[in-house]
Amino acid sequence: MFTGIVETIGTITSLVSHDDSASGGKGTSLTISNCADILTDAHLGDSISINGTCLTVTEFDKAQFKVGVSPETLRRTNLGSLKEGSNVNLERAVSASTRMGGHFVQGHVDxxxxxxxxxxxxxxxxxxxxxxxxxxxxxxxxxxxxxxxxxxxxxxxxxxxxxxxxxxxxxxxxxxxxxxxxxxxxxxxxxxxDMVGKYVEKSVQGYFEEKTSGEVGVLEKMVGKIVEEKLKNTGK
Missing domain, CATH: 2.40.30.20 (Elongation Factor Tu (Ef-tu); domain 3)
Known part of the structure; x- marks a missing residue:
């Protein structure tokens, strides 16, 4: 989970393609530098948002870190167009002490x-x-x-x-x-x-699509009742 408040801008210093037989394509290892400020408490396996994409730290030192990017992620995000020297937004995953200055962000690109x-x-x-x-x-x-x-x-x-x-x-x-x-x-x-919109949509859809014992759905009942009341009021 992230806040959408960018902590620093890093620089891509290395892109290495490699075969990824498990996903049937070529993945890429990215090395991001100029980001010492966000690596002071880094651990292997930590999640860092890179241009809004949640990725896992596989290597790091005091000034740079490395992540692996799957073929699926390359297809669905703009990470596949990055080059050496490209700048990227970076944010560490939230902690218990993080201030929520933005909004809840998953790091899953839509x-x-x-x-x-x-x-x-x-x-x-x-x-x-x-x-x-x-x-x-x-x-x-x-x-x-x-x-x-x-x-x-x-x-x-x-x-x-x-x-x-x-x-x-x-x-x-x-x-x-x-x-x-x-x-x-x-x-x-x-x-x-915003993920809140997705949850609201699913909740509303589930409510209106609910059917019991083959009866007319809730939404259809509501529409029918509104039409019936309208007809009564107009005397038709």
């Missing part, structure tokens, strides 16, 4: 979004993003949370539909502290929507 447009606004920048998987738009609400490359950001505008998008605004302070600040039109971003 989809990739593309930066469709950037618009300067004073010293801030508005980013418009279009998701690869349009179904995530139902979880994106104005003034709600969305995690972009592991950074918890506030949605400022949403447009649903086949060409749907949403926007976030980064102030100057944030631009300097997350990789999103350097994104340009056409760049890809890892997206994790």
């Amino acid at each position: 989809t990739i979004a593309t930066v469709a447009k950037t618009t300067p606004d004073g010293n801030a920048i508005t980013f418009r993003l279009q998701p690869r998987d349009k179904s995530v738009l139902r979880y994106i609400v104005e003034k709600g949370y969305v995690t972009l490359d592991g950074a918890s950001l506030t949605v400022t505008a949403v447009q649903d539909g086949p060409d749907g998008w949403w926007e976030v605004m980064l102030i100057a302070y944030t631009q300097e502290r997350v990789v999103m600040g350097g994104k340009k039109q056409g760049d890809d971003v890892n997206v994790e929507v």
Whole structure:
């Protein structure tokens, strides 16, 4: 579990591909440097969010650490496009003493979004993003949370539909502290929507889809009752 508050920006210093017969493809080992601040209490097997993707520390020293990335993760995130010298957002998993400055983030990427447009606004920048998987738009609400490359950001505008998008605004302070600040039109971003929306959706679906002894579902009963009351009130 993470908060979406980026602790530091690290740099990819090595990418080594290797066969991964178990998953039927090639995986990659990443070495991330310039991140001594988050390694003071590191242990093998710890979880660290790299651009919003929860990965496991397999090696580390005082200044750098290594993780393995499976072929599935490379396909579903923007980690597959990283190169030596790429910067990445880093955050350690939460501890009992962690302050929740962002929101609950799992480190499970839902989809990739593309930066469709950037618009300067004073010293801030508005980013418009279009998701690869349009179904995530139902979880994106104005003034709600969305995690972009592991950074918890506030949605400022949403447009649903086949060409749907949403926007976030980064102030100057944030631009300097997350990789999103350097994104340009056409760049890809890892997206994790707010998990609360997913749980609410599943709970509501389960409630309305409930059936007992072959009777009409709860939702159908409610609709029928509303229609019946309407007809009574109109005298028809």
